[in-house]
Amino acid sequence: MLFRDGEVRAGYADFVDRQIAAVRRAHAGEEDLPALHADKLIRTLVAAADSRQFGSVLAGWRDEETVVRARADEPEAFVEKMLAELAVLSRAEFRSDSRAVFTRPMGEFLHYYESSGTTGDPVAAPRAVDDLAVNTINIGEMWGRVLTPTDSALILINGPFAPAGYQFEKVMEYLGVLSVRLWVDNVTGDYTRILRLVRELSISTYVGSPSRLLEMLHFAYRHGEPLPRFRRLLLMAEQAGPSLLRHLERLTGAKAFVGSFGSSETGTTAATCEQGRLHLQVQSYLFELADSRGIRPLDGGQDDGELVVTCLDLRARPLLRYQTGDLVEVSGTPCPCGMALPVVRTLGRAHDVMRLGGDGVRQEDVESVLWAENRSDVGDFTVLNYMLVLRGPDVVCLLTTDREPEAPGLDAVRRRLATLFDGHNLSVRTVPSLPPLASLGSYLGWKLSRLVDLDDPAMTDRLPPPIAEVVRVSLAEIEATTGLRPASHLTEGVR
Secondary structure, eight states, rough: OSSSSSSHHHHHHHHHHHHHHHHHHHHHSOOOHHHHHHHHHHHHHHHHHSSTTTTTTGGGGGGHHHHHHHSSSSSHHHHHHHHHSSOBHHHHHHHHHHGGGSOOGGGOOBBBBBOTTTTSOOBOOOOOHHHHHHHHHHHHHHHTTTTTTTEEEEEOOOOOOSSSSHHHHHHHHHHEEEEEOOOOOTTTTOOOHHHHHHHHHHHOOEEEEEHHHHHHHHHHHHOOOOOOOOSEEOSSSOOOOOHHHHHHHHHHHSEEEEEEEEEEEEEEEEETTSSSSSOOOOTTTTEEEETTEEEEOOOOOSSEEEEEEEEOOOOOOOOSEEEEEEEEEESSSOOOOOOOSEEEEEEETTTOOOETTTTOOOOHHHHHTOOOOOOTTTTTTOOEEEEEEEEEEEEEEEEEEEEEEOHHHHHHHHHHHHTTOOEEEEEEEEEEEEEGGGGGGHHHOHHTEEEETTTEEEEEESSSSHHHHHHHHHHHHHHHHHHOOOOHHHHHHHH
């Protein structure tokens, strides 16, 4: 970043150099993490004491004597003690007044952003110079193992309020990689110019969500455009399991990575290495896991649960023990890339499970069946994308394909999927395009964008007007295509 003020410019350069050095020490396993965590947590608690959210419970941290005593403690014991004392911050509590965590006046932030607000109240997510720099370096030092200055990147993120598009543009600047940050009109869905630029600029890397990429590929098929070819896909904002990654690799000729993991409010908590594995950024966060057994610190062993995050480099708007709602699995085994950072696999959001009787069906279950490697029984067509529609005992799977399938191939897809929907009436149909919800997976999650339950009142609860209109149009298209009528409370909820 460029700063006119020479003193600010010099201070920023020094801050960046120190951060890069700390990140590289953490990657190499040379950083004293307990000492680093204790030091950063103390600084974070002092900052958080000036916020409305934490000011009353952390009032003592405005006293210098509290800081002196804390620094005299053994670092690991201090961190463990503080995590035990601090209350968990739920997503609902945070979203009800997200500016309550601010420790600085608005004018001291550099950029203002908000989360999309599609699943609740929008979350204020402004960026200060320090946290923007830290997040850029954390991602950049990871992606620098995957990209080189000879690469070029298409950043395709339809999120004008959220910081992701700008953040990844800064990462490409950090790496010296040419980037094109674009978005597509949600009304026309016209990718013509984007596809042209991908060809003319020989773009090597796609940065964005899987659903947006699938929609662009489907547009190319429908309009006779050459399919975009990439060398790498850096995917984020949606759950992307192994079957979806392999599917996108077959379609684009690229190597697919889950590029990063995090949120507008927390920043990037994990990023990919060259082996395609996500590594937790332990130099900037304290991580805990929550499940029915309680909440426990991540200790480096194999474990899974809902991720709880304490941000250590977000002092302008600190988050302490924030329940993310994201389910993860920590492998507990070293990565072949050689970095000392823990490896994590995302499992989707806590609510993204479809209950059919006593069984739970997840996104990966559907996609592993739909995009199995052995597709000889399907015939001469490729399933591009899908949407599941539920109404009572009926399940309809809507598919887009690269060409019109013959009946035996379509029946083979139905037989495969039927193993997941025992006791339900399953049918499979091809459609020219999926309803608009299918492109909004990064905002709404799998259970609303790809799995539409026409009996579920929560499907339309508290959706803002623009998304409610997308839901209304999608419900009308679903009824026209499948004959399944949405429950009355759904159509009433989106008018």
